Amino acid sequence: MSEYKLTIGLEIHAELKTKTKMFCDSLNDPNEHHPNINICPVCMGHPGTLPVINKQAVECVVRVGMALGGKIPEYSQFDRKNYFYPDLPKGYQISQYKHPLVDGGELLLPGSGKKIRVTRVHLEEDTGRLVHEGNDSLVDFNRAGVPLMELVTEPDISSAAEARAFAEELQLLLRYLDVSEADMEKGEMRVEANISIAKLDEERGIKVEIKNLNSFRAVERAIAYEHERQAKVLDDGKKVIQETRGWDEEKQHTFSQRKKESAHDYRYFPEPDLPPLDLADKKYFDLEMLRASLPELPWQKRDRFAREYGVLGDASQMMVADKAMADFFESAISEIMEWVDGDNGQARRENLIKLAINYTTSDLRALMKNAEGSFGDLRITPENFAELIKMAALGEVSSRGAKEILAEMFSGGGDPSDILESKGLKQVSNESELVNVVQKIIQANPETVVDYKAGKAAALQFLVGQMMKETKGAANPQMAAQALKDTIDKI
Ligand SMILES: [Zn+2]
Structure with missing residues (x-):
């Protein structure tokens, strides 16, 4: 097989966590199990109804754009994207074409720091869901009209691993901003990859789009598979066909779905039932306030944890991915810091932090995994955890004893020194x-x-x-x- 360079661009959809749908007041509830409960004449596309823009959804996308360093244009508008499918009651989807909410931006891949440029982020509505039972196909419209964010990247990604890393980092960002749960298994975040390959000294090749990637693993595997498939086509002297392909999770391969349609097939035109968005008008949107409302972002936390506590590698990955774990760790550290003072503070401080990192990301996390719990409902208080770290650092308890106390605290809460006494675990240093x-x-x-x-x-x-x-x-x-x-x- 000759060597081919891989060029990948991603299109990522994420359902936004708003109270109501994009253009009506039906509930946006991803956990609704009964079909066709959260619907109304607007999201069912009945004649004579009019859509109204959900402000919360617009703000969600604007905040994502700000976090990515994108430009928020003053003017934005919605457009109709016309196509027919049974899960689309109106016969068109309201989306954004020429004037998205966010223009440009970038995301750095954690680890390598490689910059991936973001082309745009826009807002649209989700479709219903088809359910196939035997020979029947049923439609559940609960999801129809749910606010959907679409982010498009430039073709800056050059491996399956990078594509996965990008999707994971974006998921983290959406969770930090609290705009989407972005759970891929639940279909709250969906990835499409545009892939082309070319000989090392050639321009970009023919673009193939893979749809329906519903897990990070699928993103990585489908791209790797497609890289190999296209290379074989070229090696055989044939041409790659521009098309849309699906990913078969069971067979672990991509398959041809349809020839790729172009934008003009959708006959986009400005949505006549909605006013354009004037983002500069403070009557509707306060961009400065939205910018000020951005929390600490995943990459900022990663940098700060490395700088302040020396949290690196796997520990950093775990803590940045699990906000509750990071918050617990930081609260414990601030307890510990109150205790460290004097001239020999520095060495002691580092030793204590190291112990706290290990106990948090290894022992405590293992207990949590076993119990299928989460740091959010931990029974150990940061104060008691800090106390245990101190006892271990001072040699008042052996490391084996400390682990035993930790397990006891995990299941029943409690003060570590009480447990130490009652279990007779006091280390003899006298x-x-x-x-x-x-x-x-x-x-x-x-x-x-x-x-x-x-x-x-x-x-x-x-x-x-x-x-x-x-x-x-x-x-x-x-x-x-x-x-x-x-x-x-x-x-
Ligand atoms: Zn509705």
């Missing part, structure tokens, strides 16, 4: 207590003591092991080794 045990162990193992004096390092390890056994794991191992050495050296 020298006089240790000395008694040292004497006992030395007397019980005279031969090992001789071995140690003869220079066998393993003998000391054995004696430390005996100390741990005698104290049921409560001895601080470093201190036990030191106490043994000190005592034996005097013999």
Whole structure:
């Protein structure tokens, strides 16, 4: 197979989390299980009805545009996109063509930092849903008219992994902005990929569109599959056909759906029933307030967590993806910081933060996964968690004991020092207590003591092991080794 460069552009749709639909007051409820409940004459396309623009939906898209650094034009308008399909009661979809809400913008891929330019973000309405039962096809219109955001990228993506990374980062952004749940399994976010391949020294090839990508894995696999398929077509001396292809999840391949239609097939024209949007008119939209309402964005959090706490790699990925986890971690850290002071604060601070990162992203997360819970309904308070981290750092409890206390706190809440007492997990770091045990162990193992004096390092390890056994794991191992050495050296 010759080598071909891959060029990918994405079109991503996301259902917005508004109270009502895009152009009527029917409820926008993605969890409605009964078909055709949230409908009205407007979203059913009855003659004589008129649409009204949902302001909340417009604001959602404008905030996405602002977060991406796109331009918010003063003038924007809705257009009719004409096509026929049974899930589209009006016979046209209200969308935006020439004057989208957001012009341009960019998103940096986490990790590589590669810049992917955004062409536009616009607003439209979703269609109904077809349900096939035996020989019958049924239509559920609950989703018809739900506000749908569409984001289009420039063809800046050059691998399946980059495409996936872009979609994941956008999902995070939509969740941070609280404009969409963007759950791909539920169809709240849908990805289409435009793919072309060309020899390394050639211009871009023929564009093929893959629709119906309903998971991040599908995005990655479908692109990889299409790369290979098109390469084979070219290797065989044939031409790639411009078309729309679907993704078959079961068979893990793409299949031809239809020849690609062009924009003029849709006969776009300005929607006569809606006024154009004047985004500069403060009577309707306060752009400055919308900009001020942007929360800390995923990439800003990533940078800040790296800078302030040294959270990197997998830990960073986990915390940025799980806002509740990050919030919990930060609250615990602020508790810990109150406790650190004085001149030797810096080293202690770093050690404590490192412990807090590990316990949060490893132990606590594992407990959570097992219990199928989430950080949102955690029973451990940040104060108690911070207390446990301090106890572990001070050696008041062994790391094994700390994990036991953490598990106890996870299931029943509670104060770590109470659990420490009641479970008898207090680590013996008190020298006089240790000395008694040292004497006992030395007397019980005279031969090992001789071995140690003869220079066998393993003998000391054995004696430390005996100390741990005698104290049921409560001895601080470093201190036990030191106490043994000190005592034996005097013999
Ligand atoms: Zn309606």
